[in-house]
Amino acid sequence: MPNNTSSHSLDFLFHPRSLAIAGVSGDMNRLGGGRGFLESLLDIGFPGKIYPINLEGGEVLGFPVYPGIKAIPEPVDYVISAIPAQFNPQLVRDCADKGVPAIHIFSAGFGEIADVSGKKLEMELVDIARRTGIRIIGPNCMGLYCPRGGLAFFRELPRTSGGIGFISQSGGNSAHAIRETALKGVYFSKAISYGNACDLNESDFLDYLVGDPETEVITGYIEGAKDGKRFASALKVAAARKPVILYKAGVTEDGTRAVASHTGTLAGSNAAWDALLRQTGVIAVHSMEELVDVAVLCKLMAPPRGTKLALMGIGGGAIVQSADECVSAGLKLPPLPDTVKQRLSQIYGSETGASFRNPIDMYWRKRELIREAIKVVADCDQIDLLMIQVLVGVGGSREKMLLEPYLESIISLGHEINRRSVVVLRLMGPAKFWPFVPEAQSALADAGFPVYLSARDAANAVVKYARYHQRRRQSTSSW
Amino acid sequence: MPNNTSSHSLDFLFHPRSLAIAGVSGDMNRLGGGRGFLESLLDIGFPGKIYPINLEGGEVLGFPVYPGIKAIPEPVDYVISAIPAQFNPQLVRDCADKGVPAIHIFSAGFGEIADVSGKKLEMELVDIARRTGIRIIGPNCMGLYCPRGGLAFFRELPRTSGGIGFISQSGGNSAHAIRETALKGVYFSKAISYGNACDLNESDFLDYLVGDPETEVITGYIEGAKDGKRFASALKVAAARKPVILYKAGVTEDGTRAVASHTGTLAGSNAAWDALLRQTGVIAVHSMEELVDVAVLCKLMAPPRGTKLALMGIGGGAIVQSADECVSAGLKLPPLPDTVKQRLSQIYGSETGASFRNPIDMYWRKRELIREAIKVVADCDQIDLLMIQVLVGVGGSREKMLLEPYLESIISLGHEINRRSVVVLRLMGPAKFWPFVPEAQSALADAGFPVYLSARDAANAVVKYARYHQRRRQSTSSW
Numbered sequence: 001m002p003n004n005t006s007s008h009s010l011d012f013l014f015h016p017r018s019l020a021i022a023g024v025s026g027d028m029n030r031l032g033g034g035r036g037f038l039e040s041l042l043d044i045g046f047p048g049k050i051y052p053i054n055l056e057g058g059e060v061l062g063f064p065v066y067p068g069i070k071a072i073p074e075p076v077d078y079v080i081s082a083i084p085a086q087f088n089p090q091l092v093r094d095c096a097d098k099g100v101p102a103i104h105i106f107s108a109g110f111g112e113i114a115d116v117s118g119k120k121l122e123m124e125l126v127d128i129a130r131r132t133g134i135r136i137i138g139p140n141c142m143g144l145y146c147p148r149g150g151l152a153f154f155r156e157l158p159r160t161s162g163g164i165g166f167i168s169q170s171g172g173n174s175a176h177a178i179r180e181t182a183l184k185g186v187y188f189s190k191a192i193s194y195g196n197a198c199d200l201n202e203s204d205f206l207d208y209l210v211g212d213p214e215t216e217v218i219t220g221y222i223e224g225a226k227d228g229k230r231f232a233s234a235l236k237v238a239a240a241r242k243p244v245i246l247y248k249a250g251v252t253e254d255g256t257r258a259v260a261s262h263t264g265t266l267a268g269s270n271a272a273w274d275a276l277l278r279q280t281g282v283i284a285v286h287s288m289e290e291l292v293d294v295a296v297l298c299k300l301m302a303p304p305r306g307t308k309l310a311l312m313g314i315g316g317g318a319i320v321q322s323a324d325e326c327v328s329a330g331l332k333l334p335p336l337p338d339t340v341k342q343r344l345s346q347i348y349g350s351e352t353g354a355s356f357r358n359p360i361d362m363y364w365r366k367r368e369l370i371r372e373a374i375k376v377v378a379d380c381d382q383i384d385l386l387m388i389q390v391l392v393g394v395g396g397s398r399e400k401m402l403l404e405p406y407l408e409s410i411i412s413l414g415h416e417i418n419r420r421s422v423v424v425l426r427l428m429g430p431a432k433f434w435p436f437v438p439e440a441q442s443a444l445a446d447a448g449f450p451v452y453l454s455a456r457d458a459a460n461a462v463v464k465y466a467r468y469h470q471r472r473r474q475s476t477s478s479w
Numbered sequence: 480m481p482n483n484t485s486s487h488s489l490d491f492l493f494h495p496r497s498l499a500i501a502g503v504s505g506d507m508n509r510l511g512g513g514r515g516f517l518e519s520l521l522d523i524g525f526p527g528k529i530y531p532i533n534l535e536g537g538e539v540l541g542f543p544v545y546p547g548i549k550a551i552p553e554p555v556d557y558v559i560s561a562i563p564a565q566f567n568p569q570l571v572r573d574c575a576d577k578g579v580p581a582i583h584i585f586s587a588g589f590g591e592i593a594d595v596s597g598k599k600l601e602m603e604l605v606d607i608a609r610r611t612g613i614r615i616i617g618p619n620c621m622g623l624y625c626p627r628g629g630l631a632f633f634r635e636l637p638r639t640s641g642g643i644g645f646i647s648q649s650g651g652n653s654a655h656a657i658r659e660t661a662l663k664g665v666y667f668s669k670a671i672s673y674g675n676a677c678d679l680n681e682s683d684f685l686d687y688l689v690g691d692p693e694t695e696v697i698t699g700y701i702e703g704a705k706d707g708k709r710f711a712s713a714l715k716v717a718a719a720r721k722p723v724i725l726y727k728a729g730v731t732e733d734g735t736r737a738v739a740s741h742t743g744t745l746a747g748s749n750a751a752w753d754a755l756l757r758q759t760g761v762i763a764v765h766s767m768e769e770l771v772d773v774a775v776l777c778k779l780m781a782p783p784r785g786t787k788l789a790l791m792g793i794g795g796g797a798i799v800q801s802a803d804e805c806v807s808a809g810l811k812l813p814p815l816p817d818t819v820k821q822r823l824s825q826i827y828g829s830e831t832g833a834s835f836r837n838p839i840d841m842y843w844r845k846r847e848l849i850r851e852a853i854k855v856v857a858d859c860d861q862i863d864l865l866m867i868q869v870l871v872g873v874g875g876s877r878e879k880m881l882l883e884p885y886l887e888s889i890i891s892l893g894h895e896i897n898r899r900s901v902v903v904l905r906l907m908g909p910a911k912f913w914p915f916v917p918e919a920q921s922a923l924a925d926a927g928f929p930v931y932l933s934a935r936d937a938a939n940a941v942v943k944y945a946r947y948h949q950r951r952r953q954s955t956s957s958w
Contacts, residue, residue: 156909170796172873176907183910221796249799286807287800287935317649317700320728321766328765394651428655430635431662431917438910456766 010200010208013102013137014146014190016077017048020069020100022091023082023107024052024060034082035060037106037143037153044159046150051076069094076100080143085109088139089124096132105139111196112140122198129199141195142171145178145188148214153193162187164295165215167205169195169223169249173288177219180292183438185445186299189214201226203234210238217298219245219291232276239281243298243468247285248273281475283468293452293461300450302419303469304462306384308332310377311359311455313389314406318426319359322389322455329459330467333358336380343376367405374409378417385462386421389455392436393429407440411447418448422458425451489679489687492581492616493625493669495556496527499548499579501570502561502586503531503539513561514539516585516622516632523638525629530555548573555579559622564588567618568603575611584618590675591619601677608678620674621650624657624667627693632672641666643774644694646684648674648702648728652767656698659771662917664924665778668693680705682713689717696777698724698770711755718760722777722947726764727752760954762947772931772940779929781898782948783941785863787811789856790838790934792868793885797907801868801934802838808938809946812837815859822855846884853888857896864941865900868934871915872908886919890926897927901937904930 019041024034038052038061051072052065059065066072069079069091079095081088085107095103110122122139129136137143142153147161154175164186168174171193178188189212192205202225209215218238225231238244277284285291309331313319323333336344341356347369348362362373378386390406410423423444425437441451452458498520503513517531517540530551533544545551548558548570558574560567564586574582589601601618608615616622621632626640633654643665647653650672657667668691671684681704688694697717704710717723756763764770788810792798802812815823820835826848827841841852857865869885889902902923904916920930931937 168796170794170799172794172870172907173796173800175873176797179907179909223799247800249796249803287804288796289933315649315651317647317652317728317767318655320649320702321652321726324728325766391651394654428651428658430658434913434917438913454768 010135010204011212013078013135014144014149014151016149016151018051018074018076019046019048019078019080020051020053020066020072020076021080021082022053022069023084024054024065033106034080036155037080037082038063040152040155040157041150043155044147044150044152044157046152048077048150049074069098069100072098077102079103080106081139082106085118085121085139089121089128092125092128092134092136093132096128096134100134102135102137104137104141104143105195106141106143107138108140110139111198122196126198136199137192138195139198141169142174142193144193145174145191147188158182158187160187161189161214163214163216163299164188164219165209165212165217166191166219166221167202167209168193168221169197169202170221171195173221177221177288177292177295180289181295183441183445184292184296184451185442185448186296189216197226203227203230206231206234206238210234210241215242217243217245217295219295221247221249221288221291223249228272232280235276235280235282243283244280245283245285245291245294245298246277247288247291248277281468281471283464285464289457290460290464293457294464296450297422297461297465300418300448301422301462301465303472304384304420304466306332306470307463307466308334308383309385309387309459309462310336310380310383311387311389312362312374312377313359313387313391313424314362315391315394315428316361318391318428319361319389322387322424322426323359325454325456326387326459329456330463331385331459334382336360336377337382340376340380344373347372347376367409370405371409371412374413374417378413378421384420384466386417387424387455387458387462388421389424389426390440391426391428392440393427393433403436403440407443410449411443414447421449422462423449423451424455424458425453426455427453489614489683490691492557492614493623493630494628495630497530497553497555498525498527498557498559499530499532499545499551499555500559500561501532501548502563503533503544512585513559515634516559516561517542519631519634519636520629522634523626523629523631523636525631527556527629528553548577548579551577556581558582559585560618561585564597564600564618568600568607571604571607571613571615572611575607575613579613581614581616583616583620583622584674585620585622586617587619589618590677601675605677615678616671617674618677620648621653621672623672624653624670626667637661637666639666640668640693642693642695642778643667643698644688644691644696645670645698645700646681646688647672647700648676648681649700650674652700655767656700656771656774659768660774662920662924663771663775663930664921664927665775668695676705682706682709685710685713685717689713689720694721696722696724696774698774700726700728700767700770702728707751711759714755714759714761722762723759724762724764724770724773724777725756726767726770727756760947760950762943764943768936769939769943772936773943775929776901776940776944779897779927780901780941780944782951783863783899783945785811785949786942786945787813787862788864788866788938788941789815789859789862790866790868791841791853791856792838792866792903793841793870794873794907795840797870797905798838798840798868801866801903801905804933804935805866805938808935809942810864810938813861815839815856816861819855819859823852826851826855846888849884850888850891853892853896857892857900863899863945865896866903866934866937866941867900868903868905869919870905870907871919872906872912882915882919886922889928890922893926900928901941902928902930903934903937904932905934906932 021034021037052060052063054065057065110118144151147159174191174193209218336358344356444451500513500516531539531542531544536544589597623630626638653670653672688697815837823835923930
């Protein structure tokens with residue numbers, strides 16, 4: 001049976017030498033569709049041959065258009081279908097005849113629609129796949145992103161390859177995660193938007209990522225599993241091998257209704273999912289933002305020994321709120337040892353207003369002092385983690401003057417502290433300072449720091465990450 | 480006793496005809512200090528006379544500098560002190576001698592420092608105030624913001640006056656709140672950063688705002704009360720008259736330690752504060768962002784009848800997450816009545832992929848259809864609230880094409896729907912689209928819509944606002 005192929009062999013999906021796109025319109029105003037895929041593949045630099053398919057023929061972006069898959073004179077490793085739902089069974093049959101090993105069906109209008117005709121059409125696809133051995137991704141999804149293989153489903157996705165793998169029942173969420181994570185200096189090995197999962201499903205792709213040497217951390221956006229039993233055991237295997245971060249969406253009754261109309265999936269009971277994630281040791285998150293926040297830590301932060309945090313920042317009120325947010329999230333802010341307080345007091349001797357308790361309000365301007373103070377706190381072996389909060393836009397027109405010494409001090413410390421530190425960039429000034437945030441974030445990310453836009457989000461991610469490692473240590477030591 | 484003056488008479492603080500600033504340095508590189516106040520007052524357009532004071536004399540920004548308060552030949556209504564802590568008692572005495580009715584002491588180094596000398600110095604100030612009748616704001620604070628009176632403590636604070644009053648133990652948080660709220664189209668009547676509150680305290684200013692006809696909504700950032708008993712009864716009176724939104728900071732043991740070093744206040748037990756806020760009917764929030772989020776609703780949204788929400792937005796995965804976030808926050812997303820679903824189906828007849836359940840995935844492009852669909856849902860009398868989510872940056876380089884029809888449709892509906900709607904602008908594209916967010920936010924705010932950057936934050940604010948009105952209705956009906 002062709003669909004019993006080991007998931008590890010799915011690697012061929014990510015490195016096609018040639019591909020065809022069915023349903024490439026010449027109309028510039030049509031979004032998505034085949035043309036969007038063509039542009040995305042050109043944007044990321046797909047290295048192989050591309051064959052657009054369209055009954056009208058002609059040319060698109062300089063590529064000759066073929067009237068059908070069978071008209072293409074050379075072998076095709078992969079097909080992307082963006083033609084109307086009802087024409088897909090014939091296309092899949094034609095692909096199978098030509099020996100195409102896999103097809104990604106972007107088209108919607110299958111199992112996810114209310115009308116029963118959609119479900120029948122989807123069953124027809126499954127039947128063809130079972131009979132011919134062709135593998136199907138989708139329908140109703142964005143397909144594959146793999147920078148090494150030159151595959152992308154949106155423009156402006158990074159060409160840089162990294163260690164995060166992603167399985168997703170949403171294409172938009174995939175692009176969002178890839179872009180957000182890249183802003184934080186962390187990149188993806190593969191992202192798979194698999195939609196209705198009529199043939200290849202969540203477990204196939206999960207198994208693949210577990211065996212994929214490029215993938216160090218597995219992340220997922222799941223609305224529900226096609227085969228819950230198999231997914232449960234796949235998750236268990238995965239989480240034992242690599243960190244797995246999962247957003248199980250549609251956790252509420254109302255969310256479940258949204259899911260049903262999105263990918264036609266049965267979402268399953270919340271209690272069952274909660275139990276499954278807990279038992280398997282998966283890091284459960286509740287939004288794509290949280291998923292990104294934790295994934296970044298998996299790559300950039302060393303496993304924390306505990307949750308004792310030192311918090312440093314400027315602005316009395318701002319640091320009080322951030323302390324509240326850290327403690328609410330589950331971090332501890334223990335008082336600093338006297339030796340550290342004395343060192344800070346020496347460093348800052350000449351400037352007034354200092355607080356050397358924890359949190360540490362460090363409203364000073366000399367960068368050598370800032371740098372030394374951060375180093376003293378980071379080196380303290382009675383804390384596990386350091387959070388440095390920088391306020392963006394405070395100081396009005398002089399904002400650069402205030403922001404820069406902090407950024408430069410942090411960046412100059414780089415690898416001396418970045419494995420146990422997070423940086424919070426909190427926008428507290430006029431709106432014109434918005435552009436500083438991605439700029440500063442990028443500079444900090446280049447120096448290896450995980451960056452967050454609020455202490456709340458940073459603390460939440462750090463706690464999830466620390467607890468994950470705590471659980472792993474406990475389960476290891478109990479052997 | 481001069482300090483028994485009724486708080487209502489504090490109005491004189493906000494409308495001085497002339498003011499002096501002690502400690503204005505000619506050094507451009509000194510932040511804050513007297514020069515910062517001078518620049519802030521010029522920036523907002525203080526209409527009266529300004530007298531800088533500095534022992535060095537000379538000129539600053541074209542203003543002649545006086546060597547002391549007594550050297551100023553005319554009456555002075557208000558003094559801002561930015562001189563070192565130890566010189567303040569003499570300055571306050573000199574001010575009292577000259578008949579200055581009030582002084583704001585920006586200087587730090589009083590009750591908030593660990594050294595007992597600070598506390599002694601602060602007691603000396605209190606003693607002078609009690610004996611002479613001069614009123615003191617501070618020390619260790621930013622003082623007053625009042626656009627009508629031309630008072631500001633940072634540059635680039637709005638000149639527009641509005642209905643939000645703010646009492647705050649943090650100057651930075653005050654500026655943050657004022658700016659963030661302005662971005663959302665809502666403005667402040669007065670903001671008071673009162674720091675250590677050695678003379679005029681939280682209750683004095685709270686009482687004042689209750690009686691102030693310009694102030695419709697009272698907000699506060701409180702680390703702890705100087706006089707807890709008085710503040711409790713002041714809060715009760717305030718909350719019965721106007722909506723009161725309070726962030727009691729330092730709620731945790733660790734936060735309490737941060738508070739002690741920030742303004743030298745005893746924070747009080749969390750349980751006592753929780754009980755107080757609940758009993759008085761205050762809307763309790765847990766960050767400045769939340770405070771702004773709820774304050775904006777008080778101005779822009781009609782009291783909701785309930786928490787039944789219709790959620791509309793683009794992007795399957797994005798809308799599933801937002802539905803999760805709404806329900807987690809406490810909103811209900813009931814199915815839409817058949818009549819509404821039929822109308823939506825008619826409107827969208829020609830385009831595929833629509834989901835007319837709730838949430839409503841509305842990935843379409845024709846603005847007349849978008850507009851009509853929103854109107855149909857907003858008019859449905861079985862829902863209480865409408866949330867419309869717009870994704871910023873989706874569609875890559877064509878992003879304007881995707882964003883604009885939604886924004887234009889929403890804005891064109893304006894007052895027909897804005898009293899029961901919130902708009903979420905979720906940034907999901909490449910970083911270059913950041914600048915679209917404040918731009919779009921400003922256009923939506925001009926059309927009277929409360930705008931949020933995530934469904935989580937929007938839902939949280941809406942729930943707090945709806946529950947506030949629910950409690951008010953219950954307490955009224957039980958009379």
